[in-house]
Amino acid sequence: MYLPDFDYHSPESIDEALSLLANLGSGAKVLAGGTDLLHKMKQGDLAPKALVSLKGLDKLKGINYVEGRGVVIGALSTQNDILYSEVLAKKYPSVSHAAKKMASNQIRHLGTVGGNIVNAVPSADLPPILIALGASITLVSTSGKREMALEEFFVEPASSVINEGEILTEIVIPDGDLTGSSYHKFGLRRSGALAVVGVAASARVAGGVIEEARIVCASSAPKVIRTPKAEAFLAGKSPAPEVLEELQAIVESEVRPRDSIRGSAEYRRNLAGVLAKRALVDAVESGHGLPAED
Amino acid sequence: MSINTKIIGRSVPRIDGRDKVTGAAKYTGDIKFPNMLFGKILTSPHAHARIISIDTSAAEALPGVKAVITHKDVPDIKYGISPARWDENIFCIDKVRFVGDKVAAVACTDEETCYKALKLIKVEYEILPAVLDFRKAMDEGMPQIHDEYPKNINVEIHQEFGDIEKAFKEAHLVRTDAFLGNRAYQSPIEPHSATSLWDGDKLTVYSSTQSPHYFQYYIAREFGMDMGNVRVVKPYVGGGFGGKMEPTGLEFAGAVLAKLTGRPVRMFFDRHEMFAHNRGRHAQYMEITTGVTKDGKILGAHSNFMMDGGAYTSLGIATAYYAGALLPLTYEFDHYKFDLFRLYTNLPACGAQRGHGAPQPKYAFESHLDNVATELGMDPMDIRLLNARRPETVTPNDFAIHSCELTQCLTRARIISNWDEKKKEGGMPKGHGIGVSTGSFVSGAGYPIYRTDLPHSAVVIKVNEDGTSATLYTGAPDIGQGSDTVLCQMAAEAMGFHYEKMKIIAADTETCPMDLGAYASRLTLMTGAACKAAGEEIKKSLLEMASSMLHLPPDDLECEDAIIYSKSREGKALTFQEVARKHFVLKGPLIGKGSYTPPKLGGKFKGSPVGTSPAYSFGVQVGEVKIDEETGEIEAVGFWDVHDCGTVVNPRLLHGQVHGALSMGMGESVWEEVLFDDKGKIKNPDLANYRILTALDMPPVESEIVDSYEDIAPWGVKEIGEGSTNPTMGCFSNAIYDAMGVRVYSLPLSYEKVWRALKEKREREQGKKE
């Protein structure tokens, strides 16, 4: 219930943050909105010696369109920043919709996209839609900077390829020729519910035919996963009822959910298949969606 | 019947509204005293274990720790809210009986040190096999939880009224259905807390309680003190719903710690500890058999129930009796049999939760009745109308019903929900279904929880010396339901005064006359009756005073809107204020007193007092749901609640109660369930995975009142707070059945269960085809 004792650092630049992390070593943790981290510390699951807060680092904030790169989302953008971003409303309302389905207004005001990614739980709501849109991320440390596809970031629950001393600085949704995307979350109430299953889909459609599609599932395996067989199956098809039925079956065969307090493995397997159909239909028929309104 | 009132019937603003919305309201946990210590209770990590030893030395050595206590430091008198089974100790002596059972307590200079100190208390346990499934608790070879109660039977009930066998023999159809309920927890927003301090021999406890009186009684009893030396004060309370009826241990431990240290001690639960202390809804296994005629007339019913009591009795004896006793309220039949076992398990103790024992049996009965109607090819609304209780009738178990407008409620619900249109083929969009269910509840329990001849409610009204205001002193606790407001309305009405000029001092055992508390939906009728008597006494004194001032006979005078006027001579008038002031000058304080004791109620059989009440509310809910066939997701599309609750004192507060009860009932229907692992540990002691509903989940609700008047009650009032929880679960069950043709036989009717039922139905149908 109480936070353990720790040192608190509030660096004023990214370089300062990085050298603090390098010096403090394994005892230090990065703090963004704290909605995951402080909770774990209060529960006694984590007791870092020091927290390095990113809150003062304005460079990590902001959601902008940069010619030649795409939509650049600073890692410190909150869930509400994403929900209300004009840039996203124009380019990818589907991402704002995913943010809208998260937590509650209070949490959305604090929780950041960087934290949602680095926390690396399979139920996180933002990674599926970002992966469906082919997003990449940038990680920096005192020894340099690396970029990678977001889908390569996750390893297993609460584990990713991030190294000690690294900060996630931005997420980039590259310009591309995807014509639509969508995220469907299934929660057990309308607010403050984690995903029992969440599925994002994206597609490149020409003349009513799916040329390429991505199906990305949250809470369906130890980490957020794509479903390669389903994606391959969809190429060259249009979303006719029998195609969707088969899609559901393929997705159900590809996901690896477990029994949890929110649903049995069997139920979640079914949900993944159902949501995949719905997300795909939206991605094919409704582009990237309408701007998220309140 | 319409009555001529000035203040009753008006949606006056809540007397506590401003304090609450501005944050000025002080709850128990906000109260601070100089030098105050903080206390916490150490609880058992095991469901069932023998205590071998307790070593507190390391905790005592921690800086900031001022006292550590165990069973050795407290009286070993057993207590409990039900006198029939006192089975709890302040701290466990030989055994712990559930994960969360109380073992020791600490008092420290700050909260954080408390948590550290608890970790330093070393308790050695010998783990015993545990009883986690109440349906197996009576089985041969099961561990014995309390030595005094063989086969883990906490209470067993066997009642028969009329001749059930004969009724079933004569019936056209006899059908049995079985249902399983869920463990639900009240989840009040304000956690329990208690702050204790001593002044010589006098103990004062500020507590988040629904009943200062029972707290005072049991605290005095436990410590062998005079009740006059125990003062219990209720500050603002953020919800109770039945979970704050009995001392929690925070009061006992706090009192002892405060005595030992000579300092005030604040004790509190966190959310997890609230779930562990529990006293929420019992899970019940309910088998119901009904015999009906060809036309659907119910001839008789048999309820055969089992209840998961948890490790202690709490209010469970009453819950057990209520479970069966309230079932015959809404439908008329002469033959009724009720069997029940309440069983001890090594789980948190269950108690009274909004609607007390009634809502789960109501879910079972209302679902069962729809099954019967389906077999007979009857409309669910019609079978209910056919059997609906009428006014001035008596139930088979001897409850006298006076006012009862159930038929009117059904008829109105049918109209405003557009029932008949919706029930037609294609009357609703695909996936939609509509269900109906009835409910009824006591307007106050006919008998107190412990045997006493004390009145159930008493109040004093004192008019301020200059006549500009009046203060109502009442033991009645407002726990959020709004009793402070409606009691002031009633007092002002009786006096002929202004509501806006009323003040209230409530729920303090020292400054207020006693009141049994906020439970069994009793305050509006019972404390209301006391307010009426007190207000009328004031009015009488005023009219006598005015009579000598105006030289007119008192019975020519009336007081309304704070003006005393002559009925016969126009223009002859005085203000309340000037007459009241004169009264003080010439005759001393202007005071009115009132008290209320219910008439003798009920039959003569064992358990006959439980369920008696001067008056019963009746209500009907119709719910429309939309089911997602592929996922089982349930959306509440619309709800219609029509209630007979007698005269309405404050319409806005009344509809607020309906909405609140509905949201709790909805939660229990579909979303809420306390889950345990195979060691008896709660898996979801938090509001993330124990899903009480959010505002976003609420459907549009139409809440309507029918014209009704209860002769036996002040101004004809009856209850609303609990009765509207009763129909909800059955309503969902029936609406889901209507939408999908599948019945879920266990609560909660979760999305996954609905999905599974649909899947099984599809598989059955495919199986038939092949």
Ligand SMILES: Cc1cc2nc3c(=O)[nH]c(=O)nc-3n(C[C@H](O)[C@H](O)[C@H](O)COP(=O)(O)OP(=O)(O)OC[C@H]3O[C@@H](n4cnc5c(N)ncnc54)[C@H](O)[C@@H]3O)c2cc1C
């Ligand atoms: C009541 C409640 C409801 C919630 N509901 C949802 C929900 O519906 N959907 C959902 O997906 N999540 C939900 N969450 C989880 C949480 O709010 C989100 O995951 C949030 O986005 C985390 O962001 P944060 O800034 O608070 O992370 P923090 O708690 O600050 O950090 C989380 C982890 O990421 C690391 N970290 C954070 N930022 C960086 C960075 N830039 N570089 C390197 N490491 C970093 C931290 O060191 C820590 O390990 C909920 C949480 C709560 C408390």
